[in-house]
Amino acid sequence: xxxxxxxxxxxxxxxxxxxxxxxxxxxxxxxxxxxxxxxxxxxxxxxxxxxxxxxxxxxxxxxxxxxxxxxxxxxxxxxxxxxxxxxxxxxxxxxxxxxxxxxxxxxxxxxxxxxxxxxxxxxxxxxxxxxxxxxxxxxxxxxxxxxxxxxxxxxxxxxxxxxxxxxxxxxxxxxxxxxxxxxxxxxxxxxxxxxxxxxxxxxxxxxxxxxxxxxxxxxxxxxxxxxxxxxxxxxxxxxxxxxxxxxxxxxxxxxxxxxxxxxxxxxxxxxxxxxxxxxxxxxxxxxxxxxxxxxxxxxxxxxxxxxxxxxxxxxxxxxxxxxxxxxxxxxxxxxxxxxxxxxxxxxxxxxxxxxxxxxxxxxxxxxxxxxxxxxxxxxxxxxxxxxxxxxxxxxxxxxxxxxxxxxxxxxxxxxxxxxxxxxxxxxxxxxxxxxxxxxxxxxxxxxxxxxxxxxxxxxxxxxxxxxxxxxxxx
Amino acid sequence: xxxxxxxxxxxxxxxxxxxxxxxxxxxxxxxxxxxxxxxxxxxxxxxxxxxxxxxxxxxxxxxxxxxxxxxxxxxxxxxxxxxxxxxxxxxxxxxxxxxxxxxxxxxxxxxxxxxxxxxxxxxxxxxxxxxxxxxxxxxxxxxxxxxxxxxxxxxxxxxxxxxxxxxxxxxxxxxxxxxxxxxxxxxxxxxxxxxxxxxxxxxxxxxxxxxxxxxxxxxxxxxxxxxxxxxxxxxxxxxxxxxxxxxxxxxxxxxxxxxxxxxx
Numbered sequence: 129x130x131x132x133x134x135x136x137x138x139x140x141x142x143x144x145x146x147x148x149x150x151x152x153x154x155x156x157x158x159x160x161x162x163x164x165x166x167x168x169x170x171x172x173x174x175x176x177x178x179x180x181x182x183x184x185x186x187x188x189x190x191x192x193x194x195x196x197x198x199x200x201x202x203x204x205x206x207x208x209x210x211x212x213x214x215x216x217x218x219x220x221x222x223x224x225x226x227x228x229x230x231x232x233x234x235x236x237x238x239x240x241x242x243x244x245x246x247x248x249x250x251x252x253x254x255x256x257x258x259x260x261x262x263x264x265x266x267x268x269x270x271x272x273x274x275x276x277x278x279x280x281x282x283x284x285x286x287x288x289x290x291x292x293x294x295x296x297x298x299x300x301x302x303x304x305x306x307x308x309x310x311x312x313x314x315x316x317x318x319x320x321x322x323x324x325x326x327x328x329x330x331x332x333x334x335x336x337x338x339x340x341x342x343x344x345x346x347x348x349x350x351x352x353x354x355x356x357x358x359x360x361x362x363x364x365x366x367x368x369x370x371x372x373x374x375x376x377x378x379x380x381x382x383x384x385x386x387x388x389x390x391x392x393x394x395x396x397x398x399x400x401x402x403x404x405x406x407x408x409x410x411x412x413x414x415x416x417x418x419x420x421x422x423x424x425x426x427x428x429x430x431x432x433x434x435x436x437x438x439x440x441x442x443x444x445x446x447x448x449x450x451x452x453x454x455x456x457x458x459x460x461x462x463x464x465x466x467x468x469x470x471x472x473x474x475x476x477x478x479x480x481x482x483x484x485x486x487x488x489x490x491x492x493x494x495x496x497x498x499x500x501x502x503x504x505x506x507x508x509x510x511x512x513x514x515x516x517x518x519x520x521x522x523x524x525x526x527x528x529x530x531x532x533x534x535x536x537x538x539x540x541x542x543x544x545x546x547x548x549x550x551x552x553x554x555x556x557x558x559x560x561x562x563x564x565x566x567x568x569x570x571x572x573x574x575x576x577x578x579x580x581x582x583x584x585x586x587x588x589x590x591x592x593x594x595x596x597x598x599x600x601x602x
Numbered sequence: 603x604x605x606x607x608x609x610x611x612x613x614x615x616x617x618x619x620x621x622x623x624x625x626x627x628x629x630x631x632x633x634x635x636x637x638x639x640x641x642x643x644x645x646x647x648x649x650x651x652x653x654x655x656x657x658x659x660x661x662x663x664x665x666x667x668x669x670x671x672x673x674x675x676x677x678x679x680x681x682x683x684x685x686x687x688x689x690x691x692x693x694x695x696x697x698x699x700x701x702x703x704x705x706x707x708x709x710x711x712x713x714x715x716x717x718x719x720x721x722x723x724x725x726x727x728x729x730x731x732x733x734x735x736x737x738x739x740x741x742x743x744x745x746x747x748x749x750x751x752x753x754x755x756x757x758x759x760x761x762x763x764x765x766x767x768x769x770x771x772x773x774x775x776x777x778x779x780x781x782x783x784x785x786x787x788x789x790x791x792x793x794x795x796x797x798x799x800x801x802x803x804x805x806x807x808x809x810x811x812x813x814x815x816x817x818x819x820x821x822x823x824x825x826x827x828x829x830x831x832x833x834x835x836x837x838x839x840x841x842x843x844x845x846x847x848x849x850x851x852x853x854x855x856x857x858x859x860x861x862x863x864x865x866x
Binding site: 139142143146163455456458459460492493494495496497498499501502512515517518519520521522523527531532535536538539541542543545548552555556565566567568570575577578580581582583584585586587588590591592593595596597600 | 623625627628629630631632633635636651653654655656657659661662663664665666667668670673674677705754755758759783785786787789790791792794795796797798799800801802803804805806808830831833834835837838858859861862863864865
């Protein structure tokens with residue numbers, strides 16, 4: 129029921145993405161925009177770097193006391209008349225959501241954007257059980273119409289060009305005048321809003337994610353720019369919050385600290401347009417709010433990484449800055465990663481959740497340039513952890529046999545300077561002779577990985593150590 | 603290090619530096635090593651080239667072969683630790699020794715402290731010249747227009763940004779134009795570029811566009827990995843922009859054909 133991973137086909141996926149002209153156009157626009165806006169906003173907040181340290185320390189503290197804060201959160205939710213459901217995996221979470229929906233004979237549920245919802249495949253599951261999920265985030269709505277999954281943590285339709293959105297709307301909204309003008313973004317937005325409003329009013333249940341769970345208030349928080357979250361959680365009779373366990377923070381003040389970093393890192397905004405808190409169902413005298421408030425707390429493999437080499441990835445607040453600054457993501461987009469999460473953080477999270485054997489290429493698909501770590505608001509050492517995955521693959525013989533043998537063969541020489549010198553002397557002279565006066569090679573046997581797209585500059589002829597020894601004796 | 607002190611080197615009272623040549627310079631472009639020696643000696647250093655060095659071990663480390671990486675790290679530490687300063691004409695190899703050896707050997711009671719002790723004395727070439735030796739002007743002259751590419755490891759692991767620019771600013775006749783997105787990777791990434799050649803190529807293509815947009819006729823960088831990648835890409839595409847290691851320009855050693863160029 130959950131999305132079938134194609135992460136092991138990353139290379140094929142990536143090759144397709146590189147040839148996809150509209151995708152490349154969309155990625156180019158997004159790249160320039162996101163890098164520039166983030167820089168513009170953080171320049172106006174001198175304490176931004178300090179806030180990153182504070183955020184990192186806060187998250188480390190939470191991870192070390194996760195049980196304590198989750199239990200406190202549960203108590204406070206119950207105190208306010210809400211319910212908390214502990215779900216170890218996707219299956220139990222899906223079953224719980226369905227049970228709640230069925231308790232009110234729900235036909236339609238509206239949904240705010242939730243990555244954990246993608247992770248557990250809630251949409252397909254509800255649909256298969258006769259309940260229609262309606263996405264209310266504009267980006268999510270677009271990809272739902274296109275039958276796609278999100279390609280970015282915060283910009284699910286980042287891979288779609290404006291012209292493609294127009295075509296999608298014309299295909300889907302056949303009841304509207306085919307001659308209507310949809311050329312500017314505002315007209316697309318207006319059309320989506322009209323369509324979505326009907327869904328809001330029809331829905332029996334609203335499902336949202338949570339950016340934070342606030343332990344001492346028993347409250348959940350989401351940030352949106354469209355206000356769709358507010359309608360999703362206040363109009364229907366039941367509000368279900370899907371949240372993974374690491375979303376908890378001790379207090380409102382802590383949530384505020386992280387919110388200051390989140391929007392700036394995510395969209396380059398000082399604050400998202402809507403920051404919404406939900407604490408329990410409607411109380412007597414309240415003007416609005418749901419009759420029931422449920423929090424479905426989902427582990428889905430995360431707790432297994434507590435205390436491991438990978439623990440620090442649990443600090444992630446899903447801002448997407450690492451995707452926005454990743455040159456590999458810029459080249460291939462999010463779908464190539466083959467499962468829910470993409471970009472640098474996806475290459476850490478996907479193997480953790482679906483198993484490294486199902487996501488072997490992802491940790492390797494990085495030049496380890498470190499730009500992700502340099503922008504991560506939680507200072508997650510992503511390159512270091514990508515290397516940890518590579519180490520596991522090497523140990524468990526998941527890395528290709530030829531590659532492992534090749535590295536060991538090379539390492540054998542690198543540990544023996546005399547043999548190494550002999551080998552490099554031969555290689556330098558051989559390659560240099562092959563290139564002749566041209567100074568470069570266009571096709572080198574066994575090095576097509578290099579020469580398919582690039583010439584190989586030829587060695588000058590004699591190695592440095594060879595010349596140095598001749599010059600200075602040894 | 604008496605046996606490793608080459609008799610031909612200039613006697614000097616200045617700092618004693620071990621040159622970590624790097625495997626790429628050794629194999630592909632020894633002239634960069636000689637340029638580094640020339641610059642270090644001009645800055646008053648006594649230069650040794652420890653004979654048992656090979657490679658810093660990054661190919662193994664980044665491929666997940668931790669055992670090989672540890673063995674190579676130990677051999678490299680043993681080769682270099684007797685010197686007061688270690689300088690590499692590469693931010694990548696310097697970063698490996700400075701940042702990653704201590705982490706790689708942290709759990710080893712014998713090697714951990716030796717890795718840490720070495721790390722403090724490791725520098726990238728331009729950083730060492732400008733910041734440790736306090737020298738930026740080496741008297742070079744070059745009437746060209748260049749762009750400078752920051753390697754990711756130089757920039758983010760070694761914190762090198764201003765040093766090469768200060769040094770190039772002192773080269774008479776040389777004009778430098780900054781490219782857009784100076785912090786973006788060129789697509790080399792060691793074994794990454796041969797494991798994912800089409801993605802690497804797409805990254806290199808973006809970098810080459812920003813280089814071309816500067817109008818420069820010369821591309822410089824401090825890491826041979828990036829330079830081989832970018833020169834290879836630009837030559838394949840028919841670009842006439844020359845590619846050189848920054849040390850060659852600073853040392854006034856631009857007689858050698860540029861990287862990937864034909865010899866006359």
